[in-house]
Structure formats: structure tokens, C-alpha cells
Amino acid sequence: MLWSGWGDPAKASELPEPVRRLLRDLLGVRAPSVPAASLESVRLPEAALTPAVLDALAEVVGAEHVLTGHEARVRHTRGKSTPDLLRMRAGDGCDAPDAVVLPASHEEVAELLRLCSRERVAVVPFGGGTSVVGGLAAERAGFPGVVALDLGRLDRLRSVDAESMVAEFEPGVRAPDAERLLAAHGLTLGHFPQSFEYATLGGFAAARSSGQASAGYGRFDDMVVGLTVATPAGTLELGRAPKSAAGPDLRQLVLGSEGVFGVITSLRLRVRRAPVGWVYEGWRFASFERGSAAMRALAQNGPLPAVLRLSDETETMVGLAKPDAIGSGGSGCLLIAGYERAPTAEPEGVPVTEPEGVPVTAPGQAASGKAASGEAVSGKAGARKAASGEAGFEGATGVPSGFGGFSGDDRRIAASAVLARFGGEPLGAEPGRAWERGRFSAPYLRDSLLAAGATVETLETAGFWATLPRLYDAVRLALLGALGSPLVMCHVSHVYETGASLYFTVVTPQEDDPVAQWERAKAAANAAIVAAGGTITHHHGVGRDHRGAYAAELGPVGVAILEAVKARLDPAGIMNPGVLLSRPEG
Numbered sequence: 001m002l003w004s005g006w007g008d009p010a011k012a013s014e015l016p017e018p019v020r021r022l023l024r025d026l027l028g029v030r031a032p033s034v035p036a037a038s039l040e041s042v043r044l045p046e047a048a049l050t051p052a053v054l055d056a057l058a059e060v061v062g063a064e065h066v067l068t069g070h071e072a073r074v075r076h077t078r079g080k081s082t083p084d085l086l087r088m089r090a091g092d093g094c095d096a097p098d099a100v101v102l103p104a105s106h107e108e109v110a111e112l113l114r115l116c117s118r119e120r121v122a123v124v125p126f127g128g129g130t131s132v133v134g135g136l137a138a139e140r141a142g143f144p145g146v147v148a149l150d151l152g153r154l155d156r157l158r159s160v161d162a163e164s165m166v167a168e169f170e171p172g173v174r175a176p177d178a179e180r181l182l183a184a185h186g187l188t189l190g191h192f193p194q195s196f197e198y199a200t201l202g203g204f205a206a207a208r209s210s211g212q213a214s215a216g217y218g219r220f221d222d223m224v225v226g227l228t229v230a231t232p233a234g235t236l237e238l239g240r241a242p243k244s245a246a247g248p249d250l251r252q253l254v255l256g257s258e259g260v261f262g263v264i265t266s267l268r269l270r271v272r273r274a275p276v277g278w279v280y281e282g283w284r285f286a287s288f289e290r291g292s293a294a295m296r297a298l299a300q301n302g303p304l305p306a307v308l309r310l311s312d313e314t315e316t317m318v319g320l321a322k323p324d325a326i327g328s329g330g331s332g333c334l335l336i337a338g339y340e341r342a343p344t345a346e347p348e349g350v351p352v353t354e355p356e357g358v359p360v361t362a363p364g365q366a367a368s369g370k371a372a373s374g375e376a377v378s379g380k381a382g383a384r385k386a387a388s389g390e391a392g393f394e395g396a397t398g399v400p401s402g403f404g405g406f407s408g409d410d411r412r413i414a415a416s417a418v419l420a421r422f423g424g425e426p427l428g429a430e431p432g433r434a435w436e437r438g439r440f441s442a443p444y445l446r447d448s449l450l451a452a453g454a455t456v457e458t459l460e461t462a463g464f465w466a467t468l469p470r471l472y473d474a475v476r477l478a479l480l481g482a483l484g485s486p487l488v489m490c491h492v493s494h495v496y497e498t499g500a501s502l503y504f505t506v507v508t509p510q511e512d513d514p515v516a517q518w519e520r521a522k523a524a525a526n527a528a529i530v531a532a533g534g535t536i537t538h539h540h541g542v543g544r545d546h547r548g549a550y551a552a553e554l555g556p557v558g559v560a561i562l563e564a565v566k567a568r569l570d571p572a573g574i575m576n577p578g579v580l581l582s583r584p585e586g
């Protein structure tokens with residue numbers, strides 16, 4: 001991972017000429033006058049941990065797993081939001097930890113938390129480091145030091161229960177590795193966020209992530225059936241049955257807790273049989289409104305494609321849904337629908353301890369060539385069912401909405417009938433293929449845009465269907481008002497029976513202080529979200545950036561509940577201080 005950008009440097013690409021032209025002619029973007037800092041020149045705070053504390057940390061994990069060098073500290077400074085990258089490019093490493101510690105077991109994590117509580121050393125759990133909300137920048141004041149707890153050595157698939165369709169993982173497993181390990185059993189998690197290449201399972205749970213196939217597989221928090229959490233006060237074991245009436249579900253307290261109560265050291269996740277392949281298609285709608293109405297019909301009456309994404313007019317025009325063909329988007333609103341081809345045959349049961357290495361199965365590729373199973377419904381019957389509205393209200397089955405009722409091609413045919421009924425014009429497989437090719441490449445494009453002098457950043461929210469148009473207008477207007485004449489694009493890619501999320505991408509020429517410029521725009525967008533009745537975040541999380549708005553959403557009683565839980569589990573207040581909750585005064 002690039003320390004001041006995204007991903008594999010080998011995948012970095014030059015900006016295509018149409019994009020350069022668009023930036024220059026439409027937005028007036030000019031190259032920045034100051035070159036980006038080198039890794040060596042990043043300014044870090046003086047390392048503050050005493051030799052005695054460093055020795056004690058080394059006693060728990062081994063001296064080779066306590067890193068205090070410049071590069072390790074730089075690489076664990078903040079996450080990957082655009083302000084994070086801009087600060088790193090400016091050589092500002094003031095949020096760096098004093099040391100990076102890499103435990104290899106739950107017991108080591110628990111021991112480290114006891115030690116850090118005793119010494120009052122702040123602890124930042126560090127998964128893939130892809131937070132975009134300031135979730136990895138601890139507030140240092142009042143602590144003798146800060147440790148980044150890198151979970152990268154907790155990287156095993158511990159077991160697969162093929163009967164219950166539950167797999168147990170350690171938290172540091174990255175998403176592609178999780179898919180590779182499950183593919184050996186004919187299984188998939190189906191969680192494909194844009195940060196797929198680097199983010200970890202623990203980070204997904206801690207930040208309530210949602211992936212590109214959420215319509216079919218659900219959000220990540222829907223997948224979590226059990227958790228083990230090491231807290232400074234002891235261990236929490238949660239989830240002994242899929243559902244329970246035994247009081248409030250404490251799993252929900254850990255999901256989205258962003259490391260402020262403790263460290264997730266094990267996750268038991270619902271898995272699915274891997275499809276033999278995927279089919280993606282493009283549709284054009286005359287307006288965002290018509291396309292949204294079609295999405296709502298699919299979400300409320302079924303059948304849902306596994307991937308469902310609608311770009312607004314601006315995003316369609318720019319062609320952002322097809323990053324390898326920017327500038328060639330066309331008119332109207334592009335909708336991408338993705339469907340699994342039938343699942344593989346029965347998964348092989350196990351318990352596994354040491355999974356065999358198998359070739360990586362990238363999303364979008366067949367996991368195995370095994371025979372399809374599942375009840376066949378003829379294509380015509382499927383279309384008839386959809387058209388007549390008897391397509392199956394999938395939420396009512398208790399099965400996540402992408403499943404049940406339809407299988408394989410029948411789902412595609414039936415969903416297509418709904419899209420056509422709402423005025424969608426079929427564009428065939430090409431737009432879908434282009435989206436699939438570029439689905440993880442936007443973060444690479446962001447690096448090139450930053451280097452060219454454009455700020456590009458995203459923000460997201462969610463609301464009920466009835467409030468969505470107002471929310472959309474309010475956020476757009478706020479961004480336009482704050483930034484002059486930026487490019488503001490939006491898409492919907494997570495839908496529910498009752499509402500959906502809105503995901504905005506903003507491109508604007510960098511001012512002299514681009515961080516302050518974005519903070520101004522973000523504050524305006526946040527205020528608009530709150531005023532229009534949306535949530536401050538649908539899937540990026542709270543971190544430090546959304547803390548104030550989150551407190552307003554919860555209200556004083558809600559905040560008091562979380563503060564009480566934190567005080568009980570983390571009495572020294574060492575866990576990710578300043579993230580999610582403001583620190584107590586005094």
C-alpha cells in the first residue's frame with residue numbers, strides 16, 4: 001500500500017487525456033505548485049514511549065513485533081480519506097503512533113490491553129488502515145504515548161461449519177484473502193467494498209461496512225453472527241445462536257464501535273455458496289427519479305439483483321461508473337445490475353485448521369466450475385411472476401433480500417422486467433463489464449487527480465425513500481455553495497425496502513489550503529444532511545470526522561449510554577481516544 005496514496009504502486013495510472021481536458025476546461029484545475037513530500041521527509045512527533053514500556057510490549061509479542069522506525073510509524077499514520085492523503089503529501093505526520101505492535105493471538109491482545117491500561121498508553125486498533133473518517137487518528141493529549149495495534153498477524157480462517165454456513169476468521173484477514181480461503185470450500189462472503197483489496201474483516205465489523213453486492217449479500221453487519229472482543233476489562237464472547245430473545249443484542253454494541261471498547265479478535269460470519277460466475281448489465285433511465293423508482297420497486301417487491309447501482313445524470317455524463325472510460329458516459333442515468341450465476345454444489349464440510357493455498361478468486365470470476373443446484377424456475381415464469389407482482393417479498397422469508405424466490409437466470413429475467421416497466425432501456429452487457437473492470441480502480445484515479453491539482457473526495461448518507469429527493473438536493477446545493485463550481489456526482493448503490501444510501505463524489509480545483517477547503521465543504525454537507533433528515537453516515541463510520549453529528553443523532557441519553565459502556569470496559573480511556581465519542585473534559 002502506498003503510504004501517501006492508495007494501493008499497489010504498479011497499478012497507478014496516468015490520467016487519460018479526456019479527464020485532463022475536463023479538469024482544465026470545465027473546472028480550471030492547475031497543477032499544485034509544491035511537490036509532494038517523500039516518505040523520509042514526513043515530520044513525526046518525537047517518539048514518547050519509555051524504554052521500560054517498549055520492553056514490556058516486547059515481552060508480550062516479541063521484540064521483532066514492536067516497530068518504532070520512521071517508515072512503520074508513517075505507514076500507520078491516519079487512514080485514507082482525501083484530507084489524510086493531502087496531509088501526508090504535505091509531510092504532516094503529527095498523528096503518527098509512537099510504536100506499532102503486532103500481536104498474534106487473542107491472549108496477546110488481551111495482555112497488551114492490560115499493559116497499556118496500566119501505563120495509560122493509548123491504543124489504536126489498526127486493520128487495513130483504510131478508514132476515511134479519521135478512525136485511526138487518536139487524540140494524544142494526556143497520554144504518555146500512542147500504540148498502533150496492527151492486526152495483520154491475526155490472519156487465519158479458523159474453521160468452516162458447512163452445515164450452519166458459518167466461518168470463523170481472525171480479524172486481520174484482508175477481504176481478498178477471505179474470499180480465497182472460502183473459495184477452497186466453494187463458499188463466499190460476498191462483501192466487496194471499493195476498499196476490497198486492503199480492508200480487513202475486523203475493520204468491516206468495527207466500521208459497519210457495506211459492499212457493492214449489498215443488495216444480494218447484505219451489509220457486513222448482517223453477516224456477523226458472533227464476535228470475540230478483548231477489552232481492557234476482560235473478554236466478551238457474543239453470539240451463541242443466530243437470533244435470540246435473551247435481552248438486548250450486545251453484538252450490535254460492538255458492530256460500529258470503531259475500537260473504542262476493545263479489539264475484535266475473532267468473527268463468526270455467515271457465508272454463502274459461491275456462484276459459478278456473475279452477469280452484469282447496463283440500463284439507461286431518463287432521470288434519476290425514474291431510476292430510483294425502479295430500484296425502490298425491486299427493493300420492496302423483488303427480485304433484487306445482487307449488485308444494483310444507479311448513477312445520477314452528472315455521474316453518468318462523466319462516466320464515473322466506468323472509470324476506464326471517463327468522459328464517455330452519455331446522457332440519462334446509468335444503472336448497473338449484477339446477478340450471480342447459480343451457486344456451486346454443496347460446500348465441502350470441514351473443520352479446517354490450516355487451509356490449503358488456492359488461487360485467488362477475484363470477485364467477478366467463477367469460484368469453481370461445479371454444477372449448479374437450486375430449484376429451477378423457467379425464465380418466462382420468472383418474468384411473469386415479476387410483472388404480476390407475485391415475485392416474492394423476499395424480506396418476509398427472513399432470508400437476506402438477494403436470495404429466495406428466484407435463482408440463476410430467472411432473477412435476471414424477472415428483475416429486467418421490472419426495470420423495463422419503469423422505463424429502463426437495456427444497454428446490454430458492455431456497461432456492466434466496464435463497471436466490473438473498473439470497480440476497484442477509482443482510488444487509484446483519486447491519487448492521479450490529487451497530483452494533478454484536483455481535490456476529489458466522497459461522502460455518503462442514507463434516508464427513507466420519502467426523504468431521499470430532499471436529501472439529494474440539500475447535499476448537492478450545500479457542496480455547490482461551499483465550493484463554487486465543483487463537479488458533484490451521486491449514485492445509489494445500497495437499497496432497502498424502506499430507503500437507500502446516497503453516495504456523493506466531489507471534484508474541485510485545489511485551493512492553497514486544500515484541507516481547509518474540504519473541511520469547509522464537508523461541514524456544509526454535514527449540516528445539510530442533518531437538516532434534511534439523513535444519517536451522518538451509511539457505511540463509512542463515525543471516526544473523529546462525524547463525532548459531533550453522531551452525538552446529535554444519538555441525543556444526550558444515547559451518548560450517556562455509550563459513555564457508560566466505555567467507562568466500564570475501558571476505565572483508563574485508552575481505546576482509540578477521541579474516536580466515536582468526545583473525550584470527557586478535565
Ligand SMILES: Cc1cc2nc3c(=O)[nH]c(=O)nc-3n(C[C@H](O)[C@H](O)[C@H](O)COP(=O)(O)OP(=O)(O)OC[C@H]3O[C@@H](n4cnc5c(N)ncnc54)[C@H](O)[C@@H]3O)c2cc1C
Binds near residue numbers: 199201211
Ligand atoms: C478508497 C476507499 C474506498 C472505500 N470503499 C468503501 C466501501 O465501498 N464500503 C465501505 O463500507 N467502506 C469503504 N471504505 C471505508 C473503509 O474501507 C471501511 O471503513 C473498512 O471497514 C475499514 O476496514 P479496515 O480494515 O481498513 O479498518 P481500519 O481503517 O484499519 O479501521 C477502521 C476503524 O475500525 C477500528 N478497527 C479496525 N480493526 C479493528 C478490530 N479488529 N477491532 C476493533 N476495532 C478495529 C479502527 O481503530 C478504526 O477506528 C473505503 C475506503 C477507501 C479508502
